[in-house]
Amino acid sequence: MKRAPKDVIASARTVSRRALVVGGLQLGVVGALGLRMQSLQVEQADQFRLLAEENRINIRLLPPSRGLIFDRNGIPIAANEQNYRVVMVREDAGDVGEVLAKLTEIVDIDPSDLARAMEEMRRRSPFVPVTIADRLSWEDVAQINLNTPALPGIQAEVGLSRVYPWGADLAHVVGYVGPVSDYDLSRIDDPDPLLQIPKFQIGKTGAENKLERSLRGSAGTRRIEVNAAGRIMRELDRQEGDPGKDVQLTLDSRLQSYVQARLDNESAGAVVIDLENGDLRAIASAPAFDPNLFVRGISVSDWTALNADKYRPLAAKAVQGTYPPGSTFKMVTVMAAMEAGVVAPDETVYCPGYTDVFNIRFHCWKRGGHGNIDLHESLKQSCDCYYYEIAQRVGIDKMAEMARKLGLGVRHDLPLSAVAEGLAPDKEWKARVRGEEWRIGDTVNASIGQGYVLTSPLQLAVMTARIATGRVVTPRLIRLIDGVEQPSGLGESLGINENTMRRVRASMVDVCNHRRGTAYGSRIIDEAHQMAGKTGTSQVRRITPEERAAGVTRNEDLPWERRDHALFVGYAPYDNPRYAVSVVVEHGGGGSAAAAPIARDILLQAQYGGPPPLEAYPAGVRDKIAEQQSRIEARVPQGSSGLSRV
Structure with a gap:
């Protein structure tokens, strides 16, 4: 049946519109592909050239800065200091022994540290960084960075390490941190991923241990791009973690130091309480020990000496x-x-x-x-x-x-x-x-x-x-946690x-x-x-x-x-x-x-807030007290408010 001219014209118009729509869509797709090809071939050419050379994207944990511990007057009694270290990622290193041999030609590393690092790498996943040595000088770090192409899997880092400015005077109260051990991990049902970082420091005794969760903080992450030789090409992005909470104790560090000095040469304990609020102003045990010895892992000789002492300094x-x-x-x-x-x-x-x-x-x-x-x-x-x-x-x-x-x-x-x-x-x-x-x-x-x-x-x-x-x-003992009374x-x-x-x-x-x-x-x-x-x-x-x-x-x-x-x-x-x-x-x-x-x-020391006048003592002991005050004042440190978390 022959179609009417009017129907033919309408049908032709419909086909023309459809052809235009389809053609437009095809043109749009071709244009988008062209723009994407331009972006890949021109704008992102360098990035893909690097990836073509076997570059990889690594995600690494960022340890948070540990919360600080202050005395009642705001003086740091547990602080952080910068620590330069060198780490190795085994899966990036290839021949681990050869790389470590090259590293020892550049910086002086204790053989015992090398043996420990090798053992740790055997026990841990190949992608986990293992600390080879820490507390390096800036000159050592510079030499390592200059030789990175010849040291696959090796990276110099800067981190924070715990330090106790008052030494033995607050050791039994503040306690100390040390590298996380297998024993520590075995006692935790759901370990924080942070604890898998080699030599990550956690509280072992005292307030450092009992307030570990508050002081530790939470990890951050960073995505880095490394080439086939292990050199970091760039940091793609970084997400900082939450730093640990600062804690203020009720202790008066100078009174504590005085009490510790006054107990010198005795095997003794003493406690001072503020009767207005129950604040512990001093908790001293003598003899004491230097908690800084434990931060990196105490030596066998030091540990043996402390345990063999009949006056029980620990x-x-x-x-x-x-x-x-x-x-x-x-x-x-x-x-x-x-x-x-x-x-x-x-x-x-x-x-x-x-x-x-x-x-x-x-x-x-x-x-x-x-x-x-x-x-x-x-x-x-x-x-x-x-x-x-x-x-x-x-x-x-x-x-x-x-x-x-x-x-x-x-x-x-x-x-x-x-x-x-x-x-x-x-x-x-x-x-x-x-x-x-x-x-x-x-x-x-x-x-x-x-x-x-x-x-x-x-x-x-x-x-x-x-x-x-x-x-x-x-x-x-705790006055403030993160500013909360x-x-x-x-x-x-x-x-x-x-x-x-x-x-x-x-x-x-x-x-x-x-x-x-x-x-x-x-x-x-x-x-x-x-x-x-x-x-x-x-x-x-x-x-x-x-x-x-x-x-x-x-x-x-x-x-x-x-x-x-x-x-x-x-x-x-x-x-x-x-x-x-x-x-x-x-x-x-x-x-x-x-x-x-x-x-x-x-x-008397507590009431006067420092050395009392000799007139407070019976006349017969004033000469002895004067000599004692002079000796103790020379021993009591002034403290420092300049140490911080960074």
Whole structure:
């Protein structure tokens, strides 16, 4: 059927439009291909020429800068310093031995470092960079960069390494970092990819370890282009990670350094607490060690020397050491008895120099006895028989309850390694742990801080702080994390009768300031800064009846490890308490002779914020104190605020 002319014209128009659309699309596609070809052949020619020469794109982790640790005054006590190092990627190196041989011709590398690096490369993935040597000079780094074409897989880098400006003075508190080990990785269920970076530093002890997550930060990444010889051609892009959070401790680094110096030549621990907020101003253990030795991995000789030292420099005695508290525990016994209503403040107990309990004789330290003695005099003169008597009345369970209320036998939550719980024993404890019945002799022993009772210097400082304030003072070590204030340590009232507290405090004042007080020789003359306290001496050996009959051997005539521990606890000023202190000198002999003078000096240093005037001391010791201050001031570093995270 012949189509009408009108239909033919309409059909022709439709075909023409379709042809134009199809032609336009084809032209657009051809044009786009032409532009893309121009871009590939002209604009990106260099890039693809490099790729054609077997270039590769590598993605590498960027370690974040570790958060800094400051003291309460903003002085860095754990900082970062630049560290030049050389690393190798095994899959880029080809013949590893040949490359390392060439490297040693350019820079001097310890053979032990080479052996360690070879072993590490065998254990790790071939694309993971392995550190060959670190702490290189800038000249060494320049030589390596100049010779990169001849050193496939080798790259010089700059990073950050931990440094401790105050050395041994804060070692037991801050702790130290060290290279991550297989043991570290085995303890982590889901390890951070950062930990796979060879020689990446993590906290091993102290605050560095307990605050690891906050201090570490998170990794960044960078994409780099390298050619067939391993030379980095360019960095394609970089995404920085998050740096670790900065931490501010409550410690005063200069006071800490003073306390550490004052404990010099002793095996001892000391703690200072600010009574306004529970801030720990100083936590010192002597002897100490240089944490910088551990940052790169301590040598065998240094490690052996530290472990072989009988004074245990690696032990944080102030928080993990536990000792019989001796007579410093007498405040616990008498407060338990007064709160239980089994002894009146003015009631006297006769002390003939011993107390017989079921045919067992318990001796007072004063062989001839103290005669009739009341609460006040018993603390001032540290009569043992008074406490033997009142302890039998009150019983061990109430004594243990009071001890825990005052912070003994309690593990205080601090970001430190191995914080000791101590022991405030009671009947249930002995039945559960030893499977034995509690005996009255156990109570008598515990009444003067012997037997099963164990406390740390930290716990004794907390006990003293609570007695001084009547409040539940909780020790605080972290002041700020990333600028965020941490909770204060000043708690609610202890709930102990104020009359009991006043009686005990008044006795502690006379311990230090009355001529018959056991710490009178270590008194403070300056009335505005006078202290209250209590001496203690704890036995570490049994004195046989034969030895007692012949005369007890003096501490100085015994081997060091068989001498008594010396203790002192105190606070100042006694009429407006600001600081509490505890001092334990291992095998130091008597508390009045060995521990009390140290505590006095520390309390004066804390109150004055530096060396006190000689007039604060008794006239007879001022020459000695002047020499001591001069020696310690020469040792105490000034600190630095210039070290930073970059």
